[in-house]
Amino acid sequence: MDNSERHANSPADALPGTNVPGADLPHFVGVLGGGRMGAGITHAFLINGANVLVVERDEASAEAARERVESAAAKSIERGAVDANLDEMVSRLTVTVDYDDFAGRQLVVEAVPEDWDLKVTALRGIEERLADDAYLASNTSSLSVNGLARELKRPQNFLGLHFFNPVPASTLIEVVLGEQTSHALAHAARGWVEALGKTAVVVNDAPGFASSRLGVAIALEAMRMVEEGVATAEDIDNAMVLGYKHPTGPLRTTDIVGLDVRLGIAEYLQSTLGERFAPPQILRDKVARGELGRKSGKGFFDWNG
Ligand SMILES: NC(=O)c1ccc[n+]([C@@H]2O[C@H](COP(=O)([O-])OP(=O)(O)OC[C@H]3O[C@@H](n4cnc5c(N)ncnc54)[C@H](O)[C@@H]3O)[C@@H](O)[C@H]2O)c1
Numbered sequence: 001m002d003n004s005e006r007h008a009n010s011p012a013d014a015l016p017g018t019n020v021p022g023a024d025l026p027h028f029v030g031v032l033g034g035g036r037m038g039a040g041i042t043h044a045f046l047i048n049g050a051n052v053l054v055v056e057r058d059e060a061s062a063e064a065a066r067e068r069v070e071s072a073a074a075k076s077i078e079r080g081a082v083d084a085n086l087d088e089m090v091s092r093l094t095v096t097v098d099y100d101d102f103a104g105r106q107l108v109v110e111a112v113p114e115d116w117d118l119k120v121t122a123l124r125g126i127e128e129r130l131a132d133d134a135y136l137a138s139n140t141s142s143l144s145v146n147g148l149a150r151e152l153k154r155p156q157n158f159l160g161l162h163f164f165n166p167v168p169a170s171t172l173i174e175v176v177l178g179e180q181t182s183h184a185l186a187h188a189a190r191g192w193v194e195a196l197g198k199t200a201v202v203v204n205d206a207p208g209f210a211s212s213r214l215g216v217a218i219a220l221e222a223m224r225m226v227e228e229g230v231a232t233a234e235d236i237d238n239a240m241v242l243g244y245k246h247p248t249g250p251l252r253t254t255d256i257v258g259l260d261v262r263l264g265i266a267e268y269l270q271s272t273l274g275e276r277f278a279p280p281q282i283l284r285d286k287v288a289r290g291e292l293g294r295k296s297g298k299g300f301f302d303w304n305g
Contacts, residue, residue, distance in 0.1 A: 002032070025050050025134055025189035026106035026135075033057075033124055034095065037139050038111035040167025042093065043072040045194050047082045052093045053101055056210040076168060095140020102129040109190070111139040120151045127152055135185055137161040139209045141212060142268055145178045146207040157179040159189060162209060174209050175202045180299060207272035215251065216265050220280060222250040226300065227282040251300040255293035263287050 029045045031038045034054040042052045046069070058063040073089050076082040094101070102108055108126050119138060127136055136158045138148055149155035158174025161283055167300045173193045177186055186202070193200035222236050230236070230294070237249020254262050263284065271278035286292075286299065293299030 010256050024188070024195040026192070027051060028105050028107075029053070030055065030105035030108035030126070032102075032108060032110045032126060034068060035111065035113075036068075037108075037163060038166060039065055039068035039072060040165070041109050041111055041139065041163050043076070044068045044163070044167055044198075045074060046089050046092055047076060047084060047090075048196055050142070052094070053092070053103060053105060054095045055099060056095065056097055057102070058097060062095045062097050066093070068091060072168060081168070086262040099125050099129055101108065102126050105130065105134060107135045109137045109139055114140060114142065115254075116143060123148060123152060123158075127154065133157070135159075135188070137189075139163055142208065142265055144207070145169075145176045149178040149180055156182040158280070159184060159185055160205065160209070161192075162211070163187065165212075168246055171198050173198050173213070175200045175201055176209055177202065179206050180192060190289065195197045208269050212265055213269065215250075216262060216269060216277065219250040219262060220266060220277065220283075221253045222253075223280045223282050223300075224252070227280055255299035255301055256304065258295060259283060259287050259292050259299050 025045065025048055027050060029050045030053045031042050031045075034042060034056050038054065042054050047051045051213055054062070055067050056065050061255050070090055071091075073082075074086055077084060077086055088299065108130065110119065110122055110126065112122050123136060123138065129135065132154065136154075136159065138145065138158075138160050139162060140148070140160060141162060145158075145160040149158050155178060159178060159181045160174070162174035162213055163178060164170035166238050173196070175189045175193065177185070190200050190202070201210055207213065208216060218240070222233075222240075224227070225231060226233055231239075233251045237251050240246040240249050248256070263279050266279040266283070267275050270279070290296055291298045294303045296305045
């Protein structure tokens with residue numbers, strides 16, 4: 001990556017009155033980590049007119065992140081989901097490996113892996129490069145937003161923006177407010193979500209937020225029903241799909257998410273919210289046998305073929 005490419009689209013290039021279609025969106029957005037979620041978040045801001053800087057941990061990951069975003073952008077144009085010119089869209093994307101490039105960004109969304117120490121180091125590193133009035137968000141799916149905020153110098157400018165996977169197909173963003181999140185930021189975040197064409201669910205920080213807590217609660221009960229021989233996994237899922245219009249049943253969703261991932265979340269919710277989230281033995285047994293769901297070919301359903 002040469003220097004001219006790295007610094008194209010920097011905030012210093014902003015023209016007064018730069019027109020961004022998503023009226024309430026910041027013009028200059030940063031994303032830390034261009035993996036599955038970071039690339040999706042980048043895509044969401046790009047298709048709505050923002051300039052987006054992605055910072056990755058090394059050159060190889062940066063290249064992979066760029067490919068992920070460009071391919072998602074091309075697909076959304078091909079599908080007709082986005083009416084835009086690919087070259088123009090890609091010209092608003094910058095991918096680097098240097099945290100210093102975050103200087104001047106109005107909003108940065110952190111999307112590195114779900115590891116406390118990694119997130120704290122990353123968020124502090126971003127914060128020290130941002131202006132005092134810039135906003136910082138984490139895409140964490142389970143860590144305490146209040147806990148992360150306590151590690152920062154400007155907790156009033158920090159909140160959780162929990163995008164869902166896959167970002168282009170999901171219309172939900174959970175806006176997670178910390179105790180110290182300012183009213184101005186809470187208000188602005190609702191506007192961003194709307195400008196991204198999605199719907200905000202606003203939650204005061206609590207373990208599992210709203211979505212994981214409820215999703216995992218239903219899934220754990222479904223697992224206990226399989227364990228007790230109440231019905232087959234197929235029939236339990238059909239009860240929710242056909243009876244309650246859930247797009248996917250709780251056990252199939254568990255297979256897609258990964259049984260190991262769900263076990264980790266259940267253990268965390270058990271430790272924070274109590275025994276009602278205790279993982280059923282059937283979940284522990286399946287994880288111990290390597291039946292992790294779709295990624296291993298077997299979970300509550302058979303995914304081979
Ligand atoms: N995958 C999901 O379904 C999902 C859904 C909602 C939220 N989340 C959350 O989003 C976050 C990211 O998850 P993901 O699935 O995209 O992970 P991922 O592993 O696909 O992507 C993480 C990216 O971060 C990069 N990275 C790692 N350390 C870095 C560093 N120090 N500096 C810069 N980049 C770094 C990696 O190279 C990778 O590209 C996690 O907090 C996760 O809990 C995930």
